[in-house]
Amino acid sequence: MTIAQATAEADPVELVLAELRRRGGRVTTARRLVLRTLFERSGHCTARELAEDVGKRVRAHGLDVHMSTIYRFLDELEELGVVSHSHLGHGRAVYDLSPVGHSHLVCELCGAVTETPNELFAAFASSVKARYGFSIDPHHFAMAGRCRNCVV
Amino acid sequence: MTIAQATAEADPVELVLAELRRRGGRVTTARRLVLRTLFERSGHCTARELAEDVGKRVRAHGLDVHMSTIYRFLDELEELGVVSHSHLGHGRAVYDLSPVGHSHLVCELCGAVTETPNELFAAFASSVKARYGFSIDPHHFAMAGRCRNCVV
DNA sequence: TTCGCTGTTGCGTGCAGCTCGCAAATGAGC
DNA sequence: GCTCATTTGCGAGCTGCACGCAACAGCGAA
Numbered sequence: 001m002t003i004a005q006a007t008a009e010a011d012p013v014e015l016v017l018a019e020l021r022r023r024g025g026r027v028t029t030a031r032r033l034v035l036r037t038l039f040e041r042s043g044h045c046t047a048r049e050l051a052e053d054v055g056k057r058v059r060a061h062g063l064d065v066h067m068s069t070i071y072r073f074l075d076e077l078e079e080l081g082v083v084s085h086s087h088l089g090h091g092r093a094v095y096d097l098s099p100v101g102h103s104h105l106v107c108e109l110c111g112a113v114t115e116t117p118n119e120l121f122a123a124f125a126s127s128v129k130a131r132y133g134f135s136i137d138p139h140h141f142a143m144a145g146r147c148r149n150c151v152v
Numbered sequence: 153m154t155i156a157q158a159t160a161e162a163d164p165v166e167l168v169l170a171e172l173r174r175r176g177g178r179v180t181t182a183r184r185l186v187l188r189t190l191f192e193r194s195g196h197c198t199a200r201e202l203a204e205d206v207g208k209r210v211r212a213h214g215l216d217v218h219m220s221t222i223y224r225f226l227d228e229l230e231e232l233g234v235v236s237h238s239h240l241g242h243g244r245a246v247y248d249l250s251p252v253g254h255s256h257l258v259c260e261l262c263g264a265v266t267e268t269p270n271e272l273f274a275a276f277a278s279s280v281k282a283r284y285g286f287s288i289d290p291h292h293f294a295m296a297g298r299c300r301n302c303v304v
Numbered sequence: 305t306t307c308g309c310t311g312t313t314g315c316g317t318g319c320a321g322c323t324c325g326c327a328a329a330t331g332a333g334c
Numbered sequence: 335g336c337t338c339a340t341t342t343g344c345g346a347g348c349t350g351c352a353c354g355c356a357a358c359a360g361c362g363a364a
Binding site: 026027028 | 322323324331332
């Protein structure tokens, strides 16, 4: 694959970068790397994992991307609506490419994460809404429990 | 109220302490204070809030209860089944008196916490179970969203 | 009442996840 | 190539929590 092809308009990474630039932001190597890694993992990773993946890629060339850079960029991507984060509990937050409306089921024992479409919540969410006036955002926090393999 | 009355058998604080002692544990002032505060707030507080409430009570007498003491005791109470903790997200965990099976709705904007009975989850939980083999523990993590007052 | 064993406490330290301020580096329009 | 606002790396710092250790204090026995 040539560089020209990689940076073609259809590349979602370049699309996001273009939007960034349009808003007066700068396109830097760090940002390109983080975005590319994010898309290749199709989202769904912690800031640390992201940093490590980026590191593996560029450390050989004497480069690295600092954690605070990653956090700042992820915040910015979240404002742009490109990613959104959710809490799997016990400290870690995971970042996902956001358009897909899904939520997480996290196994308390083995830590496995299952994604579920939001539709599954619909009935539940509407009964909560009716009863408490509370409007659930199913994405932001994970549901804890035990996965297929760990159920007693 | 006399001390004798306060330490009467019917007092849930003393009941828990008695159970602790039965298991070879020690009954200390710190534990009595933490438990009493926990029951007076009817659970539902963070370790920090607990420490502050206890502090307000005894600081005048030159006493205080250290955070690590609180964490250790809460862990122990959890093993005893007296309290259970859940994650409201963004770092804080709240501790509740446990027999009551309920879950939490946390408002992302104002932070208000609403308790809901677990029954509300039943239908949702069973459809998740059927579809993913995943058994939800609705208590351990909170559902995020917007409360009655903050819904747009 | 006193003694001694052992559970408990306070304190300091440390770690993970994340944020912030600052000076130096680097895009991007001219 | 210049200029300047935006980013970056770095270090310090903060919160929530866990842990090791020495000192303290219940509580059953003597």
